Amino acid sequence: MNWRGKLNKYLASAYKNWIISRRNIFTIFEIFFWPMISLLSIGLLTKFLKVDEGMVSFLLVGAIALTILQVAQIDVAYVLLFDMWSKSIKNTFIAPVRSYHLVFGALLFGIVRGSVVFFILVVVSHYLFGFNFLAGGLLPVLIFLAGVFAVSAIIGIIVCISILTFGQKADVAAWSLSGLILLVSGIYYPVDVLPLPLQAAARAIPLTYFLEYYRSVFIPEQHNLVLGATLAGLYLVVGLILFDRAIERARRTGIMLRLSE
């Protein structure tokens, strides 16, 4: 099989997610309604509290990061969720596909949707709250987005592994894990305010480092981007290995068959 055939095995998931999203009215809620609600509520809160410019940037960076994360991670999770809901998992896994085909194809579509959401939020936050997301130049934005998308892929992989391990009931993970991230990775407050065990958990989440890196553009502070990127890369590789193992386990236990019935 040449490179175009191999590439299409990745693009298959992006194609499926694109068609399903295009026909789903709730897509509008996912990429317009909820992101706007999130941004506006945090933006208005900063006005009410009359916080300084630095704090506005701190909170809006957190709000936007969380929103993009939620949009992109659900796209990765959708790669199995759509199959599970339509009971067609059997057809996907009878084909010669591996975990990375599914994850990277779905992530590609997640990146497109996340980027659209990012663009909208950046424009709105600039006009309504005077926050310039590009103040530090394009490179920090791209690094920040790469980090958010990598973490989205990791969360999406965890959801997929949960589905293949625990069956249909595990789809609740698709909406719960980002809540955990919200709590511990410094979305709306610095991780220093967390109790010590949660601080340790925060330091194990790559998003914490990408947030600190991007916020340092607006509020000079220490960051460790290299560690964040290393953790993200490591988790992605380990996640893909575990996803492949979860697929194999589901074949051994028969869950693969039950998910299609």
Place this chain on the structure above:
Amino acid sequence: MGEKPVQAQGICKSYRRFFGATTTVLKDISMEVETGEIFGLLGPNGSGKTTLISIFSTLIYPEVGRLRILGLDAHKGRDEIRKLINISTAKPNFPWSLTVKENLRHFGMLYGLYGPALSQTVRDQIDAFELGDFQDMKFEDLSTGLKQRLSLAKAMLNRPRLLFLDEPTTGLDPDISMKTRQLIQRIHEEEEISVVLSTHYMPEAEMLCDRIAFLRKGEIVALDTPQNLKNQLGLGEKVTVLYEGSVGLAELERLPGVINVFSAPGRVEMMIDRSAENLDMIVKHFAKARILDIIIMQPDLEDVFLELAR
């Protein structure tokens, strides 16, 4: 071992349930499928047909046993095997909001098709399975028969050398079932592929299969050609007598050559061994009654099924 489509030895499968209990689904399955044949897996519901087909198609793995598919070890060579096989499942399901064409395109991409070849393959399958009028219809809006045709079309996207069909006519109207069987026969002849088909419809197995394995409670209880199975089981012939008057049914059952008797008012069905030339004695047994009709039939696969499923 040669490159037979399926070579299975001692395949066992059980599912773990709550509190560590296990349910055994397949016990010591050993069989081979020859190149180019349509091999049937028959058995009542819950006999393990779908599990066995799922194992052969590498969708799930056996706990014990050796399995080679198209000459490749089913575990070590699973990626290669999946390029060479495909499956059409019972109660076919696909992403609901994708149309027929989009579903075929999506699965074509998963098999590594691209560019004009992908478009052409999708068109060919739409034409071959007469889905042209429905190609822009969403899966959720298709009738059961059309869903089955889409499933068969999907199964042919990668031009498989070995095709698995799991109860391909379940839930279809009789006329659509017949068309589907003809379609399967046509694919088999035109594409020269080996087919493993599971069904609990006897006419389907009789029409399509070169050889048949009967499964009961996860075990193969018989494996041969349909004709040999009928001969081996010595089922005799089915004689139906319609009559008026009285007949001693208990005595009838004891006559030499009578294998079994089923009776209803004015009607007796018997399986008899005609080689013992007992037909004359049976007819004489009805001397006190008025015979309205006598029907003598060769046993069909249904009778084999009933005998083996007992």
